[in-house]
Amino acid sequence: QVQLVQSGAExxxxxxxxKVSCKASGYTFTSYYIHWVRQAPGQGLExxxxxxxxxxxxxxxxxxxxxxxxxxxxxxxxxxxxxSSLRSEDTAVYFCARGASDxxxxxxxxxxxxxxxxxxxxxxxx
Amino acid sequence: xxxMTQSPATLxxxxxERATLSCRASQSVSSNLAWYQQKPAQAPRLLIYGASTRxxxxxxxxxxxxxxxxxxxxxxxxxxxxxxxxxxxxYNNWPPQYTFGQGTKLEIK
Numbered sequence: 001q002v003q004l005v006q007s008g009a010e011x012x013x014x015x016x017x018x019k020v021s022c023k024a025s026g027y028t029f030t031s032y033y034i035h036w037v038r039q040a041p042g043q044g045l046e047x048x049x050x051x052x053x054x055x056x057x058x059x060x061x062x063x064x065x066x067x068x069x070x071x072x073x074x075x076x077x078x079x080x081x082x083x084s085s086l087r088s089e090d091t092a093v094y095f096c097a098r099g100a101s102d103x104x105x106x107x108x109x110x111x112x113x114x115x116x117x118x119x120x121x122x123x124x125x126x
Numbered sequence: 127x128x129x130m131t132q133s134p135a136t137l138x139x140x141x142x143e144r145a146t147l148s149c150r151a152s153q154s155v156s157s158n159l160a161w162y163q164q165k166p167a168q169a170p171r172l173l174i175y176g177a178s179t180r181x182x183x184x185x186x187x188x189x190x191x192x193x194x195x196x197x198x199x200x201x202x203x204x205x206x207x208x209x210x211x212x213x214x215x216x217y218n219n220w221p222p223q224y225t226f227g228q229g230t231k232l233e234i235k
Contacts (some may be wrong), residue, residue, distance in 0.1 A: 035224065045162075045170065045213055047224040059222045095169055110219040112160035114181070116169035 002026040004117035011123045017045050017084040020120045022096030029077040030054040033099040035113060036070065036081045038092040048094075051079055052103060059109075086124045093119040128152050128216055132227035138235040140158075140176075141204050147230045149197040150208035158218060161190055161199045164211045174199065201232075209234050 007021040022034065036048040049060035051070040058070045069082045079096060097113035128154040139145045149159070154204035157177040172181040174190035176195055187202045201208055214227040 012161065025144075037224075044228045045215075047226070050222050097169075100175065106221045109222045110158055110217050112172060112175040112217055113170070113224075114172055116171075118186040119169055 002098065002115045004098060004115055006094075006096060006117040006120045009121040009123070010054075011125065014087055014124055014126055016086050016124075017082055018086060018122050019080055019082040020094050020122070022079045022081070022117050024077045024079070024098070027098075029072075030074060031102050031104070032102060033109065033111065034070075034072075034079045035097045035099065036068075037097055037113070038097045039095070039119075040089070040092040043092075047086050048081070050099075050109060053079060054103060083122075086122075088124050091122065091124045093121050095119045128155060128218070128223065128225050130215055130216055130225050130227040132212075132230045134230060135228070136202055136231045136233060138233050139204055141206060143204055143235075145201045145208075145232055147199040147201075147212055147232070149192075149227050150198070151195045151197075151216055154194045155216045155218070157193050158216055159190075159192070159197050160215045160217065161175045161188075162213045162215065163208075165167065170186055170213065204232075206234075208232065 003025045005023045010018050012018050030053050035050050038046050051058045053072045067084050072079045096117040098112040098115040100114040101111050131150045159177045161174040163216045164170045180188045189200045191198050212230045216225045
């Protein structure tokens with residue numbers, strides 16, 4: 001079965017960076033997009049960006065441009081999301097999510113999120 | 127950027143009754159609309175995609191309808207496990223955009 005297992009909680013100081021991992025299993029890693037979504041305490045869901053694990057191309061939400069970097073390691077079927085210049089407003093649970101459609105078959109990024117990681121709490125505090 | 131607006135913010139319904147949740151898009155999104163359920167300290171769970179198609183394993187009491195700018199999630203015969211947060215989401219091809227509504231909290235009346 002499809003599983004996305006994320007790294008553990010992090011506590012960071014303002015101005016630092018955090019790197020969260022998302023290890024995929026149960027499917028062909030390079031065949032599906034991975035997305036990152038975050039949720040601040042008591043708030044809604046916010047899409048951050050997408051990575052194509054096959055060719056490592058990315059697209060980021062404008063809000064995070066310049067601060068977020070998504071990468072992948074095909075040897076371990078792991079995707080990473082690094083967020084820099086952290087501020088208190090970045091305190092949130094960060095989720096990775098897998099798209100529903102095979103990248104080659106669908107030829108589109110218009111997709112919903114079929115599988116989710118368990119979430120990683122990132123706390124930014126001095 | 128397309129804005130998704132959900133109503134009401136909180137909906138109080140008795141078990142066994144029907145709940146109707148609404149989602150409105152600021153411009154047409156065709157049928158590129160999904161619904162998710164989220165319980166405390168859990169990741170969201172896909173319920174509906176393509177505005178009206180139930181995801182695998184989702185009970186038939188969940189149904190979605192609408193297209194364009196107006197969408198509805200209906201939950202018939204509410205069960206205790208259905209009381210949760212619900213989000214709608216628009217998804218777009220290019221540029222990639224995945225906008226969530228602010229959520230509707232479904233609570234026990």
